[in-house]
Amino acid sequence: MEAKNAIVLLSGGLDSATTLAIAKAEGYRVHALSFRYGQRHSHELTCARAIATKAGVAAHVISEVNLRQFGGSALTTEIEVPKDRPLEQMGSEIPITYVPARNTVFLSFALAWAEVLPASDIFLGVNALDYSGYPDCRPEYIQAYEAMANLATKAGVTGSARIRIHTPLIRLTKGQIIARGRELGVDYSLTSTCYDPDASGAACGRCDACLLRLKGFAELGLTDPAMYARVEARA
């Protein structure tokens, strides 16, 4: 039987690399989609390419979209990325690293590609437990997106295959995500999670994303194989 097509949104981070491995393990023919969206650094796209190549995806598209032209986030402007925030503070408010409507924009391109391929399965590595409080990572958002997607497209009119947004990580802790990825052979040294890496791509170890990632490895008693600029921050 021919494998079903799926689109996997691949940022180059730990979560999306794990999500890609899960889609492959579920038997999908993976089409990876990344974005050059005006983010501060392109190191994550280098990682996305390496992850896609190692996984042997059917195709990998890097799409150019300019979210910088609207601003409003520390990830697309010169606003400073917050560092050393207590873990318990994360998720209680929407931080300045939130990029307005980013997941909505990314999913919309995935939907366009899905309709053409065709594919009816889209994978997104959002997580609602160990996360930064972004509105577009919550299960109720994903459900609403899926409902909209099925009205937006031919599938919604012709009654052909229903579009599904898969979020296999949404209820997992960071430690559980890493454990699952290791079972599936994900090489986390290829992933970049940091919001503010240095010119060499080394992670800062102090932004929300690094702190959550480090907590995940620590939960498993493991050392994160990613490169960090400050070894002392790895706790």
Add this chain to the structure above:
Amino acid sequence: MEAKNAIVLLSGGLDSATTLAIAKAEGYRVHALSFRYGQRHSHELTCARAIATKAGVAAHVISEVNLRQFGGSALTTEIEVPKDRPLEQMGSEIPITYVPARNTVFLSFALAWAEVLPASDIFLGVNALDYSGYPDCRPEYIQAYEAMANLATKAGVTGSARIRIHTPLIRLTKGQIIARGRELGVDYSLTSTCYDPDASGAACGRCDACLLRLKGFAELGLTDPAMYARVEARA
């Protein structure tokens, strides 16, 4: 009292020009948003610029997105645009001029800009009566998009102003749209509706979009002020 911000999606066509005039007449401070998305011709962007300038908008952004990289439509590939289709056939099936997920992509950028401005009102000139049968022009799609948008953004978490997607044309015939636009002073000679204009920007008079537009002017006993390549096609 300061005017409220609104985003108006402006393609440069008859419907979006009318929608912009309605948003202005309702007192909004209009921010127009157009896209270079890989469409066959850029004449509609020239029109969008002229319409935005004449209307005196607060800002006009033309965003670059590449929907051509996914293909699947006569408007973004070399697939031929259908001509001379009977009006009664339109709307009964999804034609090859449908661009997969186009309105979903465009609304997502509008949502990103709305969140930053901030604005909670987004105007879109979709029409479900005299239309080509696109799934993303239907009222049920717009309702689902609005529900999703309110979960996607800060507004959905903090309970601040609810995002509204305004579709003032959705239940109007093409003739009613033109009549409303004329009351508001819209100069339809600045608008481009044709799917397949010639190099000078002259409309073909034979694609679905031209035929629906010509029907609208004919309903009112008016002559369309736009430039057509074939005078004999103007009925």
